[in-house]
Amino acid sequence: MIQKIRSGFQKVSTYLNDGQERSVKAKKNILGALFIRGTSILISLAMVPLTIDYVNPSRYGIWLTLSSIVGWFAFFDIGLTQGLRNKFAEALAEGNKEQAKIYVSTTYASLALIFFLVWLVFLFTNSFLDWSSILKVDSAMVTELSILVVIVFTYFCLQFILKTVTSILTADQQPAKASFIELIGQFISLLSIIFLVVFTEGSLINLGLALCISPIMVLLVANYVLFSGKYKEFKPSIAAVDFKHAKSLFQLGGKFFIIQIAAIIQYESANIIIARNFSTTDVTAFNIVHRYFGVINMAFAIFLTPFWSASTEAFLRKDFQWIKSSINKYNKLNVLLFFVGLVMLYFAQDIYDLWLGKGTIQIDFQLSLWGFVFFTLFIFGSKYVSFLNGISALRIQFWSSVFSPILYIFIAITLIGQFEMGVSALFIAAIIANVNGVILAPLQYYMVVEKKKKGFWLK
Incomplete structure (x- = not known):
């Protein structure tokens, strides 16, 4: 028995260390991410019923809606972290560590300045906002919501x-470590929620503190540890901040900025549209379905995450065979996850009852069906989008992102108002608006990798 176990470990070790360096890195990160993301999924799922039990479905919907509204301010990132991810990976591939440090320092300095100013403006503006009116809830909650x-x-x-x-860890093809940092924050948040459920009465303010403080503390520690150790030579410094020298970072970040705005509008506005046209309880129902079928997307992301930065290196070295081989493997995984999703759809209501408690919230089959269709198509296109992001071929995605949010909101409101499609309209609108992921990105990949086209296709 011991000999068989040793033989098994040896085979796994041989498999992990066999192949090109980027493939070895990818396989090791995928293996680590399977455990990390798997645990993260379980924690995420466990937090939903705990949180609903602590504040009730309606108030949980308020929390989700507020988080979505605040999430809109993510566009002030101006795509800098995505731009850093590509530029840092390129600098490492070229062995230019000094350039990499400039990118890191400039990104930190830019984000700190931007978000400090945004925070000050928001504090001033918030005193004039009536959040109970915005969310259409009891006016007695106005102070608590503020x-x-x-x-x-x-x-x-x-x-x-x-x-x-x-982003630096991911650019260095170590996404498993990045996920581990997030996992620790999630775990501490889970412990905080359990503490609140056991020792306190339901409070949105306590919930906000529990879910917000833990991740920030973990990120502070992670920054200190990594920049004192492994990434000491890239540690941010004022002397290394050079906005002029890092012009390309901002140009690339500007494209990601528009793409990011589109994503925020499409996926964060859903809660707001639901809250204003239906109720905050429906916000909870939508998010339950989104989180449930989002599991297959999270599973796919475990395998896909290393591909972005690895494709940056592979494309620079013109290793098209490796890129095509990777896409073929992702296609096979897509098929497998499609059948997993079908099984999840069939047992959806049973799992909702087991997960949340029977009778906690009613979710009709149509909402689950459209949630399944949305995520199936989303993960199909995500591998092509990830590749194109990695090689900074963003023009087509950029222009589609300009129009997709408008299309999304128009379709969602039309389906709700004219066709009375209910909450399912949000999933249907997202499917139709995802023209880039389903059609344009696969076409662009084909032209770049299979046909070796340049010019328009590579911009």
Whole structure:
């Protein structure tokens, strides 16, 4: 028995260390991410019923809606972290560590300045906002909501700055470590929620503090540890900040900026549209379905995450065979996850009852069906989008992102108002608006990799 176990470990070790360096890195990160992301999924799923039990479905919907509204301010990132991810990977591939340090320092300095100013403006503006009216809830909650939104907004601002370190890890083809940092924050948040459920009464302010403070503390520690050790030579410094020298970072970041705005509008506005046309309880139902079928997307992301930065290196070295081989493997995984999703759809209501408690919230089959269709198509296109992001071929995605949010909101409101499609309209609108992921990105990949086209296709 012991000999068989040793033989098994030896085979696994041989498999992990066999192949090109980027493939070896990818396989090791995927293996690590399977455990890390798997645990993260379990924690994420466990937190939903705990949180609903702590504040009730309606107030949980308020929390989700407020988080979505604040999430819109992510566009002030101006795509800098995505731009850093590509430029840092390119600098490492070329062995230019000095350039890499400039990119890191300039990104931190830019984000700190931007989000400090945004935070000050928000604090001033918030005193004039009536959040109970905005969310259409009891006016008695106005003070509680005003405090909560300051907590959440402060968290988002700090997170955008401090999470830069996870972009550096991902650019260095170590996404498993980046995921591990997030996992620790999630785990501490889970413990905090359990503490609140056991020892306190339901409070949105307590919930906000529990879910916001833990991740920030973990990111602070991660920044200190990594820049004192492994990435000491890239540690941000004022002397290395050079906006002129890092012009290309901002140009690339500008494209990601528009793409990011489109994503925020499409995926964060859903909660707001639902809250204003239906109820905050429906916001909870939509997010339950989104989180449930989002599991297959999270599973796919475990395998896909290393591909972005690895494709940057592979494309620079003109290793098209490796790129095509990787896409073929992702296609096979797509098929497998499609059948997994079908099984999840069939047992959806049973799992909702087991997960949340029977009778906690009613979710009709149509909403689950469209949630399944949305995520199936989303993960199909995500591998092509990831490749194109990695090689900075963003023009087509950029222009589609300009129009897709408008299309999304128009379709969603039309389906709700004219066709009375209910909450399912948000998933249907997202499917139709995802023209880039389903059609344009696969076509662009084909032209670049299979046909070796340049010019328009590579811009």
